[in-house]
Amino acid sequence: xxxxxxxxxxxxxxxxxxxxxxxxxxxLIRRLIALNVASGGVMLLWLALADRGDGEPDPVxxxxxxTGIVVxxxxxxxxxxxxxxxxxxDDDLEEVEQ
Amino acid sequence: xxxxxxxxxxxxDVLVVAAxxxxxxxxxxxxxxxxxxIAFLVFGLLLALLWAxxxxxxxxxxxxxxxxxxxxxxxxxxxxRRQPAxxxxxxxxxxxxxxxxxxxxxxxxxxxxxxxxxxxxxxxxLGPLALEAVERSGVSHPITAVLLNFxxxxxxxxxxxxxxxxxxxxxxxxxxxxxxxxxxxxxRVIAVIIVPALVLxxxxxxxxxxxxxxxxxxAGAVLGAALIIAHLCGVRAARAAGGRALVLVVAxxxxxxxxxxxxxxxxxxxLALDLSWAFAAILSIETLLTVSIGVALAMxxxxxxxxxxxxxxxxxxxxxxxxxxx
Numbered sequence: 001x002x003x004x005x006x007x008x009x010x011x012x013x014x015x016x017x018x019x020x021x022x023x024x025x026x027x028l029i030r031r032l033i034a035l036n037v038a039s040g041g042v043m044l045l046w047l048a049l050a051d052r053g054d055g056e057p058d059p060v061x062x063x064x065x066x067t068g069i070v071v072x073x074x075x076x077x078x079x080x081x082x083x084x085x086x087x088x089x090d091d092d093l094e095e096v097e098q
Numbered sequence: 099x100x101x102x103x104x105x106x107x108x109x110x111d112v113l114v115v116a117a118x119x120x121x122x123x124x125x126x127x128x129x130x131x132x133x134x135x136i137a138f139l140v141f142g143l144l145l146a147l148l149w150a151x152x153x154x155x156x157x158x159x160x161x162x163x164x165x166x167x168x169x170x171x172x173x174x175x176x177x178x179r180r181q182p183a184x185x186x187x188x189x190x191x192x193x194x195x196x197x198x199x200x201x202x203x204x205x206x207x208x209x210x211x212x213x214x215x216x217x218x219x220x221x222x223x224l225g226p227l228a229l230e231a232v233e234r235s236g237v238s239h240p241i242t243a244v245l246l247n248f249x250x251x252x253x254x255x256x257x258x259x260x261x262x263x264x265x266x267x268x269x270x271x272x273x274x275x276x277x278x279x280x281x282x283x284x285x286r287v288i289a290v291i292i293v294p295a296l297v298l299x300x301x302x303x304x305x306x307x308x309x310x311x312x313x314x315x316x317a318g319a320v321l322g323a324a325l326i327i328a329h330l331c332g333v334r335a336a337r338a339a340g341g342r343a344l345v346l347v348v349a350x351x352x353x354x355x356x357x358x359x360x361x362x363x364x365x366x367x368x369l370a371l372d373l374s375w376a377f378a379a380i381l382s383i384e385t386l387l388t389v390s391i392g393v394a395l396a397m398x399x400x401x402x403x404x405x406x407x408x409x410x411x412x413x414x415x416x417x418x419x420x421x422x423x424x
Contacts, residue, residue, distance in 0.1 A: 003111050005214070007152060010115045012210040014122045020203040021126035024195060026184055029176055033138045034126045036169065040145050041122070043157070049217070050225070051152040058225030059240035063249060065157050066241065067256045070315050070391065073164045073172075074263035077398030080176050081267040084402070087182055 004048045011045030028083035032076060039072045111151065118144045131181050135173045142166045155311040156241050163319035168395050171326065175403045236376025237308040245313065246380045250369050254354045257387060261351045264394035267401035268339065281332030289331030296324035304388050314384040318391025325396035338396035350390025357383055
């Protein structure tokens with residue numbers, strides 16, 4: 001097993017763990033963290049793939065990972081705003097029920 | 099099937115990978131938000147070590163500024179909110195769901211591992227092609243060439259995602275963004291020292307990106323961090339909200355679309371750049387993108403951090419009563 005294979009399998013493992021938790025966890029913020037963990041796994045997998053061979057690493061996957069980091073930050077931002085909105089509406093609903 | 103031997107692998111690599119895997123599991127398994135967030139931040143930090151091992155300094159810079167910086171700030175900022183009590187699930191049902199999830203996860207991992215084990219050690223054809231074409235792109239750094247020339251449609255769509263996220267977040271929390279009224283002397287001094295340094299760093303990352311690691315994404319992330327710090331230190335002008343911020347964010351997207359149109363008019367291909375003006379076009383669009391991304395990230399942070407104080411106090415007061423009722 002080479003170092004890159006180790007990184008690839010670790011990336012796949014983290015991806016699977018993150019996706020499973022994204023689907024199973026019910027707390028919204030924790031679900032968002034799980035999604036971020038999954039994206040970390042994808043990045044590790046892809047950057048290891050980009051670094052195969054002896055020469056310079058393949059710039060295409062690296063560029064796509066960079067794009068992914070920015071998109072993930074934007075998604076995290078709007079998801080936190082939406083999560084707060086949902087929780088506030090739930091709070092309001094509970095108050096009404098009382 | 100080769101026997102898995104760790105003899106070829108550095109012990110330190112194994113340790114870091116194991117630590118990454120453990121923190122990933124902790125980040126998803128800890129039931130309290132605070133613990134999960136801390137585990138996630140450590141996870142991001144350890145990942146940055148691995149980026150150095152796979153020769154990806156651009157990703158490491160972006161991850162440090164965005165993954166650990168802005169996203170970390172967003173998540174930590176969300177911690178002050180009360181974690182709503184989860185409705186109690188039947189214990190047996192919870193165990194069953196976890197077991198099914200673990201089983202499906204194991205199957206998925208096995209499938210992925212099978213695919214990975216059949217990959218050749220040879221790099222894909224696209225990499226050498228891209229590296230070969232760098233000299234015809236207008237910039238000398240391969241990743242910037244890919245992002246702003248060969249695959250600039252991806253970057254155009256990415257900036258569109260960022261703009262939509264910023265506009266959406268701002269629309270959802272328009273009236274609740276608070277201004278920091280009295281930052282105190284310490285924070286004022288911090289603003290005077292750190293903010294200009296960060297703006298300078300962003301400008302350097304932007305220009306350096308044409309020939310070495312760096313570029314619009316990293317510069318935008320640093321600029322976003324500078325705006326957030328300035329806002330928290332009470333600098334009014336740095337408040338990334340309202341129409342002015344919106345114009346700056348949308349300008350990057352519109353300029354990129356305009357550049358695509360110019361490419362169509364001059365070269366006959368949508369978004370294509372001619373070598374004679376590619377460098378100027380890339381640097382100008384990167385400058386606009388930096389401002390766009392920076393302001394958008396600051397907008398997202400302000401929108402996510404905004405809070406309705408009255409409602410928060412109400413719900414905090416209502417919490418014990420709810421606990422009693424349940």
